[in-house]
Amino acid sequence: MKSDTPKTVIEVKNLACGYGETVVLQKVSFSVHSRELFFVIGGSGCGKSTLLRCMIGLLKPLKGDVAYFGKSFTAADAVQRRDILKTFGVLYQNSALWSSMTLAENVSLPLEEHTSLTREDRLEITTLKLAQVGLSGSEELYPSELSGGMKKRAALARALALDPAIVFFDEPSTGLDPITSREMDQLILQVRETLGTTMVIVSHQLSSIFRLADRVIVLDHKTKGIIAEGAPRELAATSTDPRVRDFLNQDEDSSKRTKHPSAVKPDPISK
Amino acid sequence: MTARQQLPEAGTELRTATAKLETGQSGSECLVKVGGDWRLSEPVPSWTGVLGEKTATSMRVVPEGLGKWDTTLVLFLVHGQAWCAKSKKDFHVEALPKNLQALLRQVAGISEPKPMAKTDVKSTWGLAGDMAKMWASHAMEMVSFIGECTLGFMDAAKKPRQFRWMDCLFEMQQCWATSLPIVSVVSFLVGVILAFQAAIQLRQFGAAIFVADLVGLAVVREMGPMMAAVIVAGGTGAGFAAQLGNMKVGEEIDALETLGVSAVDFLALPRLLAVTLMMPVLAAYANVLGVLGGMFVSATMLDIPAAAYWIETQASVGVLDVTTGLIKSLFFGLAVGLAGCLRGMKCERSAAGVGAATSSAVVTGVMLIILADALFGTIFNVLRI
Numbered sequence: 001m002k003s004d005t006p007k008t009v010i011e012v013k014n015l016a017c018g019y020g021e022t023v024v025l026q027k028v029s030f031s032v033h034s035r036e037l038f039f040v041i042g043g044s045g046c047g048k049s050t051l052l053r054c055m056i057g058l059l060k061p062l063k064g065d066v067a068y069f070g071k072s073f074t075a076a077d078a079v080q081r082r083d084i085l086k087t088f089g090v091l092y093q094n095s096a097l098w099s100s101m102t103l104a105e106n107v108s109l110p111l112e113e114h115t116s117l118t119r120e121d122r123l124e125i126t127t128l129k130l131a132q133v134g135l136s137g138s139e140e141l142y143p144s145e146l147s148g149g150m151k152k153r154a155a156l157a158r159a160l161a162l163d164p165a166i167v168f169f170d171e172p173s174t175g176l177d178p179i180t181s182r183e184m185d186q187l188i189l190q191v192r193e194t195l196g197t198t199m200v201i202v203s204h205q206l207s208s209i210f211r212l213a214d215r216v217i218v219l220d221h222k223t224k225g226i227i228a229e230g231a232p233r234e235l236a237a238t239s240t241d242p243r244v245r246d247f248l249n250q251d252e253d254s255s256k257r258t259k260h261p262s263a264v265k266p267d268p269i270s271k
Numbered sequence: 272m273t274a275r276q277q278l279p280e281a282g283t284e285l286r287t288a289t290a291k292l293e294t295g296q297s298g299s300e301c302l303v304k305v306g307g308d309w310r311l312s313e314p315v316p317s318w319t320g321v322l323g324e325k326t327a328t329s330m331r332v333v334p335e336g337l338g339k340w341d342t343t344l345v346l347f348l349v350h351g352q353a354w355c356a357k358s359k360k361d362f363h364v365e366a367l368p369k370n371l372q373a374l375l376r377q378v379a380g381i382s383e384p385k386p387m388a389k390t391d392v393k394s395t396w397g398l399a400g401d402m403a404k405m406w407a408s409h410a411m412e413m414v415s416f417i418g419e420c421t422l423g424f425m426d427a428a429k430k431p432r433q434f435r436w437m438d439c440l441f442e443m444q445q446c447w448a449t450s451l452p453i454v455s456v457v458s459f460l461v462g463v464i465l466a467f468q469a470a471i472q473l474r475q476f477g478a479a480i481f482v483a484d485l486v487g488l489a490v491v492r493e494m495g496p497m498m499a500a501v502i503v504a505g506g507t508g509a510g511f512a513a514q515l516g517n518m519k520v521g522e523e524i525d526a527l528e529t530l531g532v533s534a535v536d537f538l539a540l541p542r543l544l545a546v547t548l549m550m551p552v553l554a555a556y557a558n559v560l561g562v563l564g565g566m567f568v569s570a571t572m573l574d575i576p577a578a579a580y581w582i583e584t585q586a587s588v589g590v591l592d593v594t595t596g597l598i599k600s601l602f603f604g605l606a607v608g609l610a611g612c613l614r615g616m617k618c619e620r621s622a623a624g625v626g627a628a629t630s631s632a633v634v635t636g637v638m639l640i641i642l643a644d645a646l647f648g649t650i651f652n653v654l655r656i
Contacts, residue, residue: 081531096523
């Protein structure tokens with residue numbers, strides 16, 4: 001997977017974020033490479049979601065910079081910002097499908113806003129994207145008619161509508177049962193295999209972390225920053241930081257997984 | 272707590288309906304026999320009841336016919352333990368059930384409970400100050416929102432094809448459909464009420480026909496547009512705030528922003544235009560119903576034929592009167608739309624936030640309507656229209 005000189009797609013430099021007077025994170029620097037499954041992990045309240053909001057431009061950083069493909073996002077003007085926004089899709093924690101629109105309209109809206117495709121072309125792409133996440137035939141359904149897992153799939157289809165280079169996930173397994181959550185993980189892998197998308201995933205779901213992550217950063221609310229960075233299995237086995245070890249070795253299952261990484265190495269998914 | 276407040280003083284009756292407490296001396300040791308059911312819902316003895324045995328050097332608590340027990344017994348023992356520690360006596364609980372001993376160990380060393388901090392009740396003036404601050408920040412938000420909407424409309428004027436006309440039409444339909452029945456009833460009744468009030472005064476001078484003038488002018492210049500606007504503020508304006516607030520809570524607005532779509536352009540502008548265009552239509556309708564209300568009263572109570580009433584109304588109400596009313600209602604519509612959309616988009620991310628946003632939208636909307644009306648009243652007065 002990793003080439004010798006990994007291409008950096010996101011670079012976060014000395015980022016500080018927070019709300020008003022409250023600083024949640026400070027001096028956060030890391031980079032995400034092309035085609036990487038990159039996890040941001042840590043306990044509740046450590047600022048995972050805040051970091052994500054900062055990276056996708058919903059929250060103005062207090063300091064520092066986020067750059068996509070070498071172009072600063074923080075300092076971008078309106079036109080540049082729109083161009084950068086096109087390069088990534090976001091899957092929100094509670095899916096955030098537009099409730100007044102059908103699934104087809106949801107997936108079609110990004111195309112409508114950013115391309116000059118005809119209505120027919122858009123419809124075709126929409127059908128394709130929904131099929132890709134296993135929701136063929138649900139085009140005319142409204143979000144309220146879907147289960148939690150289906151909503152996540154539809155939201156992924158919408159995030160993938162513009163074939164973005166990067167997809168952000170905010171806790172993709174929140175509110176899903178273990179089986180649906182595993183299906184979601186498989187879908188993520190499948191998308192990476194087929195489209196080569198870089199994924200940045202905020203999560204505290206250990207099973208997903210060990211199943212998917214190439215590299216993780218661990219955040220901590222006391223340090224207000226990154227306390228570890230690396231492959232999850234290596235960190236679980238070798239980290240000297242007790243907070244990292246405790247977090248990654250919460251149950252025996254995870255330590256078993258660390259012993260048999262090959263057993264869970266995903267195959268290209270057969271659907 | 273009530274149970275403990277009802278406890279007997281030391282030395283008085285120690286038996287309660289259920290919980291039993293007896294003390295006995297055995298050598299230098301004081302035996303405290305606990306029995307019966309110890310329940311939070313029943314009055315139970317307190318440790319102070321045992322204090323009589325001051326000569327004993329150690330206290331031993333033993334169960335005697337102990338039934339069901341809960342925290343009250345644990346609390347009793349905690350008090351005993353603390354009292355023994357203070358007066359340097361030994362405290363023995365070995366005979367008690369194992370789980371009770373375990374509970375006692377778990378809570379060992381708890382400190383005296385601090386008195387509950389009184390809820391910080393602000394003074395009336397403090398609250399008023401907070402409210403004033405909130406209104407000031409709301410006003411600032413409104414100013415910047417008006418700016419954003421103006422820019423949005425300017426953009427839309429340049430590229431009218433990108434404006435979401437379908438959403439706008441849909442909202443117009445919604446606004447019309449939800450408001451029409453209430454506007455009908457309310458404006459007809461406002462006409463009726465005005466006619467009654469006018470009739471009582473004017474009949475004394477034999478000038479009953481002038482009811483038509485009064486009702487016509489009052490309805491067309493003021494009451495019609497105003498009532499329509501208040502009803503739309505309560506229905507459509509509140510609806511906007513609830514819709515947009517829900518979208519904010521469900522991250523739907525975030526999803527638009529990260530798509531590079533301005534939520535103001537996408538959500539607020541179509542709604543704003545819809546309610547602004549719909550308001551004069553509803554106001555005109557309210558005018559007609561108001562005049563009809565006056566006509567109804569005159570015909571039934573004052574014996575003024577409908578035709579005469581209509582001719583008198585036509586004579587007194589000019590085109591300018593109708594126009595000023597409708598121009599005002601355009602701005603009322605804008606005010607209602609602005610209040611609804613802004614409060615919805617500034618909604619806090621919680622269910623309670625949506626409720627607060629909705630009521631705030633109605634209050635802001637009605638206030639803006641009255642402000643605009645006062646402003647227009649002054650302007651029209653100066654211009655002598």
